[in-house]
Amino acid sequence: MNRARAAGPAVVALGGGHGLSATLSALRLMSDRLTAVVTVADDGGSSGRLRSEFGVLPPGDLRMALTALSDDSDWGRTWSDVLQHRFHSSGTLDKHAVGNLLILAVWEQLGDTVAGLDLMGQLLRARGRVLPMAAVPLAIEADVAELVPSGGPGVARTRVVRGQSAVAVAQGRIEQIRLTPADPPACPEAVAAIDAADWIVLGPGSWYTSVLPHLLVPELAAALHRTSARRCVTLNLSAETHGETDGMSLTEHLQVLHQHAPGLHIDAVIADPRAVDDVEPLIEAATELGARLLLRQVRTGDGTPHHDPLRLAAAYRDVFDDFLGDVGTRAR
Incomplete structure (x- = not known):
């Protein structure tokens, strides 16, 4: 294990889907002390079908987090590709992801959700740990x-x-x-990881279905409020043209976060300048949360709304090192 990477901060990233994968792809360049705490409310596609048929946590977002942390070697890349592979047929396996089925099989063999995810992490030689945010499907x-x-x-x-x-x-x-349920049991290991973290990262991702749900699990929310870790919010790169945040500005994203967790202190907010229409309201919304705003180009160079792992990692490094003003200017 790389000594510099192993000496990195203990970071807990909360979210789900592609947004959490983007965060993990950046954070893995900085530390191996990573824990992904993943939403377990998916009820569509392959995950939804397995959840309905077997009564298990939906495995899809957990699978994506595992593959985002997989080792950057032939072994890790090969197994990552296998887990992400989807079947295409006219039968019952159509659109099922291999990783979803493999995770389900491991859960049935071990009878323990967390132990199963840890075993999958060993298979992928993952640079970190993947945990569900709750012990039951939501x-x-x-x-x-x-x-x-x-x-x-x-x-x-x-x-x-x-x-x-x-x-x-x-x-x-x-x-x-x-x-x-309104008062679901949190995954105990996820609560412990938040209590022991140096940094908590929320977002990017689908705001209402991937980011905010973590704040509604009582034990998880309590840990997020009491932890001595500092907290960083990563904002999305573009507004949705349809769906749950249609027409919402980045400022409104922060306001909604404050609405759902009014007592949660945030230390830093990362936004790409090209996604910001008016910076002053965004600064005000960040300040309302207790945070400083860091404007950094974190999207890919082709201009598409995807985070570049190296650029996002550099932004996280600035946040973790307190360089929240202009590049090279320490905030405090």
């Missing part, structure tokens, strides 16, 4: 405000949307989200 429920076509200008009604896959594409403005 459902997301959202209050969505939508305009009433026949009600005149500005007339809206609120409807309840249930299920992560439905909330993710809900048309209208999400006002609040809830979890079912």
Whole structure:
């Protein structure tokens, strides 16, 4: 193991899907002391089918986090590709990811969710640990405000949307989200990792279905509030043109975070300048959370809305080293 990497900070990254994978791909360049705490509310696709049929945690986001941490060797890359492979057929295996099935098999063999994920991490020689945020599968429920076509200008009604896959594409403005069950047991190992961390990283990713749910698991939220770790929020690179955050600015993303966890102190917020329409409101929203804003180019050079691992890692390094002003200027 690389001594410099092993000496890095203990970082817990919270999220799910492609957003968490982007975070982990950057953080793994800085430390092996990584823990991914992954949302377990997915109810669509391969994960949803396995969850429904076997009553297990949805494995898809856990699989993606594992592959993001897989060893950068022929062994690690090969097994990562195997886990990400999807079947295409006219039968029941259609669109199932191999990794989802393998994780399910390991869980059935060991009878222990965390032990199974740790074993998968050993197979991938993962540079860190992957844990679920809760010990039971969760459902997301959202209050969505939508305009009433026949009600005149500005007339809206609120409807309840249930299920992560439905909330993710809900048309209208999400006002609040809830979890079912409302008081789920947190994964104890995830709580312990947060208590022992140097840094907590939230985002990027689907704000209502991947980032905010962590704040709604009571034991996890309590750990996030009491930990001595510092906290960093990574904002998305572009606004969604449809779905759960349609039309929301980055400033509104921070305001929604504050709404769902009003007592949570944030130390730093990372944003790409090209994603910021008006910097002053964003600075104000960050300040409201107790944070300083770090503007860094973290997207890929081709201009697509994807995080570049090296650039994002450099931004995290600036945050962790307190260089939150201009490059080379220490914040305090």
